[in-house]
Amino acid sequence: MRYAISSNAYTRFSLNEAIERIHNCGYSALEILADHPHISPLDITPQEVKQVTRLLEQKGMSVSNMNANTAVSVYPTIHHIGETVFEPSLCNRIEEVRLQRIRYTERCIDLAAEWGASCISVTSGKCLAGNPPDQAYLLLVESLTQMLPYAEKRNIRIGIEYEPGLLIENANEVQRVIAEFNHPLLGINLDLGHTEVLGEPLAGTIQRFGEKIVNIHLEDIRGRKHYHLVPGEGDINFEEVLEALKSIHYDNFVTFEIYSYPDDPDGAAKRALAYMSNYTISC
Incomplete structure (x- = not known):
């Protein structure tokens, strides 16, 4: 099993500091947060891109995924959209806002190709006031329709991550979007903590999506409360998870997303890797 950790644990x-620290914690791969404070995809310079490339090469680090789930770094340039974490979103009713997020996501596709990641992850965004779910869904589909040809040029997979409270918030809804396109580069960034919070079957959900899984986000959850814990500190049955991944011949990264420990990210990173090393199941 190939483990990585998201740089969003190191905000x-x-x-560059996050890459150094993650490497020192024993990892050979990380997911890069495509947002403040790590990078601003629309503003990053060619020189800064090359600096990251050189550091990754020096440390022998791979990139599991470009995490384009949020776009806080561009929010100040958009006015009156009512939300600061997932906006500008791919389902926003204002065309200017959606186009901003599309450009942002396409730049993340460029960076994924530059840094050797095979995929990026995106979220749908929320249904804000004046944008009911049926309308928001059509706008999300429209945004993905515009982005997929760009992903084809770079051969980068797009994984939609569902999250409680968003337009696309469960397995059924993300499956509907994937089926809408039936495109080889469109799949799911499966966050198993979200699966646990929603009470969906872990093994069943893994097997349901199979080859459509472009990346796994892994953390622990206690009492179905959406709070990302280090594996081993909650209720998830990780042996079941790994057996299910083995059953679908999963060969991509499992990325720890444990941003809940900003005071001690190194400690959380080390505990996660140590705990999961107790399982010897190979995929």
Whole structure:
């Protein structure tokens, strides 16, 4: 099993510092947060891109995924959209806002190709006031329709991540979007913590999506409360998870998303890797 950790655990450090620290914690791969404070995809310079490339090469680090789930770094340029985490979103009713997020996501596709990641992850965004779910869904489909040809040029997979409270918030809804396109580059960034929060079957959900899984986000959950814990500190049956991944011959990364420990990200990173090393199941 190939483990990585998201740099969103290290938001009190620069991206270069995060790469150094993650490497020192024993990882050979990380997911890069495509947002503040690590990078601003629309503003990053060619020189900054090359600096990250050189550091990754020096450390022998791979990139599991470009996490384009949020776009806080561009929010100040958009006015009156009512939300600061998932906006500008791919389902926003204002065309200018959606186009901003599309450009942002396409730049993340470029960076994924530059840094050797095979995929990026995106979220749908929320249904804000004046944008009911049926309308928001059509706008999301429209946005993905515009982005997929760009992903084809770079051969980068797009994984939709469902999350409680968003337009696309469960397995049934993300499956509907994937089926809408039936495109080889469109799949799911499966966050198993979200699966647990929603009470969906872990093994069944893994087997349901199979080859459509482009990346796994892994954390622990206690009492179905949406709070990302280090594996081993909650209720998830990780042996069941790994057996299910083995059953579908999963060969991509399992990325720890444990951003809940900003005061001690190194400790959380080390505990996650140590705990999962107790399982010897190979996929």
